[in-house]
Amino acid sequence: MAHRYDCIIVGAGLSGLIAARNLQRAGKNVLVFEAQDYVGGRMLGKHIAPNQYIDLGGQWVGPTQDRFLALLDEYNIPRFPSPLQGKVVLIYNDKRQEFNGFFQGFAEGDRPNVPEEEWQDAMKAWKTFDELSQSLSPQYPEANEENKKLDSQTFAQWIQENTQTDFGRWYFAYMCRAVGFLGPAEPDEVSLLHVLWGNKSASQAEHPEAELIHDGAGQIPSKIVTELNNEIHLNEAVVKITQDDHGVEVTTLKGIYQANFVIVAMPPYLAGKITYHPPLPPIKQQLAQRFPMGTLAKLLISYETPFWRSQGLAGVGMGNTEWIELFADSSDPRSGKGVLATFVMGDRYHRWIKLTKSEQKSVVLSDLAKYLGQQALSPTTFDIQDWPSNQWVGGGYAAFMPPGVWTRFGQSINKPFNRIYWAGTEIAERWAGFFDGAIRTAEAAAEAVLKSAE
Amino acid sequence: MAHRYDCIIVGAGLSGLIAARNLQRAGKNVLVFEAQDYVGGRMLGKHIAPNQYIDLGGQWVGPTQDRFLALLDEYNIPRFPSPLQGKVVLIYNDKRQEFNGFFQGFAEGDRPNVPEEEWQDAMKAWKTFDELSQSLSPQYPEANEENKKLDSQTFAQWIQENTQTDFGRWYFAYMCRAVGFLGPAEPDEVSLLHVLWGNKSASQAEHPEAELIHDGAGQIPSKIVTELNNEIHLNEAVVKITQDDHGVEVTTLKGIYQANFVIVAMPPYLAGKITYHPPLPPIKQQLAQRFPMGTLAKLLISYETPFWRSQGLAGVGMGNTEWIELFADSSDPRSGKGVLATFVMGDRYHRWIKLTKSEQKSVVLSDLAKYLGQQALSPTTFDIQDWPSNQWVGGGYAAFMPPGVWTRFGQSINKPFNRIYWAGTEIAERWAGFFDGAIRTAEAAAEAVLKSAE
Incomplete structure (x- = not known):
């Protein structure tokens, strides 16, 4: 007879990992499926030098993000204030100015x-x-x-x-x-x-980008995995979930697995890629068609030093320039290097994605030079994380609702479907779109499974 | 060595069947996958008596729907004018009136x-x-x-x-x-x-609902299948499509199949459920998240006779009543029975889907009685086709674009992706949402495959 898990978790992003960990701590036997070849989803880091790390996904944390702060504390991961020494640059209608403010x-x-x-x-x-x-x-x-x-x-x-x-x-x-x-x-x-x-x-008023994480948020998934002594299957997308009164059967291209419960920890659009037997209620099915991921690429650009500081600049800029509307200093003081995090968003992304890779780089650097001067043109590394191109994420930062969706389909956002529970930052009630929201939904889903299993 | 098809078609709705048929007529070897246990998709009929047929999906045809008319002629399927003898009923703000008009x-x-x-x-x-x-x-x-x-x-x-x-x-x-x-x-x-x-x-001005089909549109899929001597695999959803310079590999839970080309003939949202290697371009991926199916159930209600005619009524009504905004006489004169086709749409659907099956029936009949009198309360059959509950269709009639989607993502609507071509009424340039649109996209996709195969 096939092994039967207490709970199968679909998706090894932050919420899936936390759900798995919490269930395991409660003595449950879990199995995690991840479609991609790495764990963490949008909690994704990369070493660009032995002592230098960049976050290709989320990176910040703020003082009221209790659940994320607790996680950092639990793993003894130190933080530092987001660098903001010096003036912010605003370029509006081609006019550049430096000022001591932000919006x-x-x-x-x-x-x-x-x-x-x-x-x-x-x-x-x-x-x-x-x-x-x-x-x-x-x-x-x-x-x-x-x-x-x-x-x-x-x-x-x-x-x-x-x-x-x-x-x-x-x-x-x-x-x-x-x-x-x-x-x-x-x-x-x-x-x-x-x-x-x-x-x-x-709320931005709670300063969710107040602090950064030494060595990056991307180090966290592997720490959780270290604790998880249960199975994680990478490169194994879940195709079908069948349930009845007695349990759940999860099908991938590699096998069929039994469990008492399932937590689907993915953006709603991706959860909708799975086939369900019995089918999801119609409102839930149609929500998955109406809750798209944002159109955004993240760029991490590193320099020998945070050169802007000697000019009295904060490494933070905003404006209505052609490509870059916002960038922020993400330099970890431990490395001594300068790192800017920026985004190409919305209509700018649509124009930008049509460019060659080399043009994509040069137009962004040319925009940055308008904010920070010619030194911006000579980075040591230039990393693009094109989230809309990743079919197992589908976009970034997270998902939004077009008009008419919340009040018609929103009721189904986190409602369990018999033995299936939902997690993921998109469906958080607090800090949706942030790591903190991902953790909250995972904790709630794990708790609900424990309660149902009693 | 595995058999290699000239073209694999994903989805056996009308567009998938037409694409398969046209390719076969051109001497190509095709294989069709259908996730459901029947062919036809939203071209779906049902016998409610030996000589009486209802269409649970589309049913009408109009004089400028050349491609659908040609298909009907080809299979010698006779049509008849949509019944419109007598007055139309309008109920607006609880006031009922009969008049010789329509809008x-x-x-x-x-x-x-x-x-x-x-x-x-x-x-x-x-x-x-x-x-x-x-x-x-x-x-x-x-x-x-x-x-x-x-x-x-x-x-x-x-x-x-x-x-x-x-x-x-x-x-x-x-x-x-x-x-x-x-x-x-x-x-x-x-x-x-x-x-x-x-x-x-x-355009409604072209009267796309001018005629009905004797014995229903739902008879057509099986006629096409009869002609198709190639394989159709039912109950076999496509999970993954991998392509390279040499060909395409299509993966289902039952096997892996090789082909030179693929036509994905499904609504864009469903096409997005498939995993693609290499991944679809980001704009195409994000279109699949932003092109939802409509919220609509179709109801077919039959009576011993078209009783409304003796009252001088056309069996067509519209109004802002609680549940039914539009219904139409769909009685096939050959059967002598009366059939009304109606819909529960949008916000009405949201309220209605929360009712029990028996309430769903009684509220609709009670609404119909306001239009046509007490006889409407005693149908011989009452069929509900709840399209949003069908995960292999996702809604009805078809798909619409929320604000901002056409001009940002619309460019990708039918653009082939190397060896993958697209079909389905949602992506039609003419008669989108109608059978005619489904045929047009299928013909174009088949033609494009033939041209690429030269």
Whole structure:
């Protein structure tokens, strides 16, 4: 008779690994399937030198991300404050300026030198946006009348109605593309309700990018794996999940496996790639068709030194330049090297992906040079992580809902289907799109399995 | 050495069957995989009595659907005019009326008795809508500036801005849910550009529901299969497609098959369920996440006789009642029985799917009785085809694009990927969402394979 696992976990990203680990700690026998040839999913690091590490996926952590902080503490992984010595650079409509402030959503520090009227337009709209956002419940948005109204609009519509200046409009469009809780999305792709709720449940005001991790977040998956003495099958995608009153059967191209429960720890779109017997409820099936991953590539660019600091610059920039709207200093002081993390997002990605690899590099460096000067043109390494090209992730940072989806299909987001439970940062109620959200959903799914197994 | 097919076809819906047949007629050796236990997909019939047939999927054909008409002629399948003897019933805000007209998009015949101001509001907006629609190119929408503007809005936005009355708003919302070229969708889910283009490339003004098919459209798949002397594998979903310069390898849970080319003849969302090596280009991958199937169940309700005719009614109704917005007489004169085809769409579907099976039936009949009288409460058969519950179809009628998708991801809709070609009504340039569109894409894909094989 075939071995029967207590729980099979589909997907060895952070949430899958945490779910497996927690179940194992509770004495359960687990098996993890991963379609790719590595564990960690979007928690992915790379050594670019013996003592230098870059994160091709997520990298930051903030003070209210309790569950991620607890994980770091548990594995004794030290953190350091995200470097922010010096001035931030803003390039708006080709005008470059340095200032002691920052904005990504709400604004901090000094205001940049944009015409008073345009800045006030953005600030006033931000206040309106934030108040509306804070009025929402922190739980998954319910399908009440107020939410339905918000969900029936795109963020672009709200921007159009609430800003009067080009800068005001760009301020929110930039936020929509750059803020982590979104896909990211262009404002006309995403539901206003999604953006408002994201700003509440995964708020920039809580500084989720306050700290970085020595040697990178990408070191974490292998630490969890070390603890997991159970099986992890790499390169083995789950194709079919069959369940009845007695248990679950999981089918891959390599075999058929039995378990009492399954946790599917993947973005909803990917969970929808699996065939289910009996089929998922229709609302859950259709949610998987309506919760797309963002359009974003992450770029890690390293230099001999963080050369910008000698110029009094923070290595942080934002602006409406042709390719790069945001970049941040990600240099680990232990290495002494300079590392910039940046993104090519939304419509910029669409234009960029048509370029040759060599053009992709040169246009990004040329944009960076506008912010940081000619030294930016000579990196020691240049790494591209093109998440939309990875069919086992499908995009980055995470997933967003187009208009009308939350209030019609959102109810099914994390509802167990008999013996199948769901995890993954996309379905988190708090810190969706962040590592912290991935952990929360994994802990909840593991707990639910334990409870069902009693 | 394994047998090598000239072409493997994934999906035995109408487009897959036509592609297979055309390739076979050209002397090619083909193999068809179908995940379900029947061929035809949404071309699906059922005998409810020895001489009575209902179509659980598509059923109509119109005078400019050349390719579908040619198919019917080829197999000597006779048609008859869609029954429309008598008056149409409209129930608007609980007021019932009979009139000699119809509207689904543009209006025909007499106008219904709604306040002049409200009717003119709808008619004026329709003129604006149709003119804008006709100004588009009939080809797949390009990503030009004008289209980007249209694509950045939802249809709900356009309705809000172009109608002033409740009736005017309902007129367009009803059209959005009821017209075949859409998912269907609620107006806030769908791109304005998608709706406009659909109205041009698959126009109600061409009367695509002018005729019905004796013994149903559902008889067609088996006729094609009879001609196909090659293999069709039912219950065998394709899991993986690997290709290189020399050929293609198709993997299912039952085996691995070799071919020179593959045609994937499925809705884009389902095509995205397959794993590809090398992976699909990122824009194509992300399109599969952004092109959802509509939320719709089809209901076929039969009666001893078309009883409505003796009351001078056409068996066609529309209105904003609680469950049913549109139904049509689908009685085949050969059977002498009465058959109504109706749909539960969009938000109505969401409410309806939560009911028990018996409630689902009773609320629909009770709605129908409001249109046609008490006799409607006593059908002889009542069939529900819940397309969103079918994981190998995913919804009905077809797929729609949310805002921002056409102009960002639409370019990849039918672009071959080396040895892989695409078919299916969702990706048709003409008559998308109809059988005719399915045939057109199949013919084009088969032709492209033949050309590549030269």
